[in-house]
Each structure stands twice: as C-alpha cells, then as structure tokens.
Amino acid sequence: MSTSPDRHLNGAPTRQDTIPPVPGRPTFLFGLLGLPALLFALITWQVAAHGPLARADERLSRAFVHPDRFSELLADLGNVTVAVPVLAVVLGYVTWRARAAGRARWWLPSVAAAVLMAAVPALIVPLKELVARPGPPVMGPGTGFYPSGHTATAAVAYGAAALVLLPWLRSAYARRELIVGCLALNALVADGLIRRGYHWPLDVVGSWCLCAVLLGLLWFLSRSNTRPDHQPK
Numbered sequence: 001m002s003t004s005p006d007r008h009l010n011g012a013p014t015r016q017d018t019i020p021p022v023p024g025r026p027t028f029l030f031g032l033l034g035l036p037a038l039l040f041a042l043i044t045w046q047v048a049a050h051g052p053l054a055r056a057d058e059r060l061s062r063a064f065v066h067p068d069r070f071s072e073l074l075a076d077l078g079n080v081t082v083a084v085p086v087l088a089v090v091l092g093y094v095t096w097r098a099r100a101a102g103r104a105r106w107w108l109p110s111v112a113a114a115v116l117m118a119a120v121p122a123l124i125v126p127l128k129e130l131v132a133r134p135g136p137p138v139m140g141p142g143t144g145f146y147p148s149g150h151t152a153t154a155a156v157a158y159g160a161a162a163l164v165l166l167p168w169l170r171s172a173y174a175r176r177e178l179i180v181g182c183l184a185l186n187a188l189v190a191d192g193l194i195r196r197g198y199h200w201p202l203d204v205v206g207s208w209c210l211c212a213v214l215l216g217l218l219w220f221l222s223r224s225n226t227r228p229d230h231q232p233k
Helices: 025-049 052-064 069-076 080-100 108-131 149-168 172-196 201-225
Strands: none
Touching (some): 108 201, 149 201
C-alpha cells in the first residue's frame, strides 16, 4: 500500500499531519465567539430597556436572595485582591515552564492573559455607566450593577489561568479536572453574588457572555502558540 506524497516525505510528518484542519471552522467560531456575543447583546438590550426579560429576572431574584456569611465568602472569590493574585501565580509558573522548555514566544500566552485581565475594567466600567441598572433591594439606591464586575474578574482571572495552564498538563484527566474546577469556582462566585443580593442573575449571565468572547480569543491565541515553529521540509 502506498502513501500519498502530500502526507509523508521520507517518513517525516508534514504540516498537514502535525496540524490537522479544524472541521466546520465557521460553525465552531460562531459557537465559540458569535453566540455568546449575540446573547450578551440581547441581555444588554433587555436590561437597558427594562424589557420582559429584565422584569422576569428581577422576579426570579427574589426567590434566590438569602444573605448569609457563606454567600458573602463565595462572592469574595470574585474580588480583585483574590482572583488576580491567583492568575499572577499561574502566569509566573507558565512563563517559567515555557522559557525553560525553549519555546519560541514563551512570553506570549502570559502577556496576552495579563492584558486581557487589565482590559476587564476598561470594558465593564463604561458598560455599567451606560446601562445604569439599579441593584437589588439589598444594595439600596444606586446604579451600575450590569454587568457584574466581580463575575468578570473571576471569569477572566480563573478562566485565563486554566487556559494557559492546560497545555502543560500531560493527562486528559488532569485537563478535564482543571476545566471542571474552573467552571465550579465561577459557579460558586455567581451563587454567592446572587444569594447575597449583590447582583441580579442577568448581571452575572451577561458578564459570563462577555467573558466567553474574551476567553475564546485568548484560547485561539494560546492554541496558535502551541503549534510547531518549524515544519519539516
């Protein structure tokens, strides 16, 4: 049986073998970036216009609010003083591993994740001022609750830490557990914010949608950086 010349040359794998094309790329891109972006636009419109979705959100919130010390501790996991140091430690470790391995552009994933984290307030604060959503009754008078800054901080910090760490985990089990742990941690932050009455549920969901787009861009950048720098000729 013969092998086609475009797949092997003297037994060496070609670029086609080492980096297979991603099937259904346009559909995949839409699902990863387009769908959460559309959901964020829809939720933002409903909240800003105080539409039916926002009114239902406020009714739903009353069933969830139950302030206690535990919910406050969970919400605190989204504080900058908690989430950002976790990301910084992971970025330091990943940078050290990449440089020690002699990887080209060893600094790129960590720099990209740090820039993404720094961009969160630049995106969230103007949106809060633009939408000017009042908070739940527990928070008293005031606006600027949509989207949730604590949710965005947790999603980007813990999500970016997981994304840059994934390529350095050898087993599929470890990678799966890291992803599950990251999702669980963000779910706990959301639970704390909503039960404590710091945010309406849509504040959290809208922030998740926005951060899904940001983390999707980081994932593409990290994926491209793990590709071989030199291909066999």
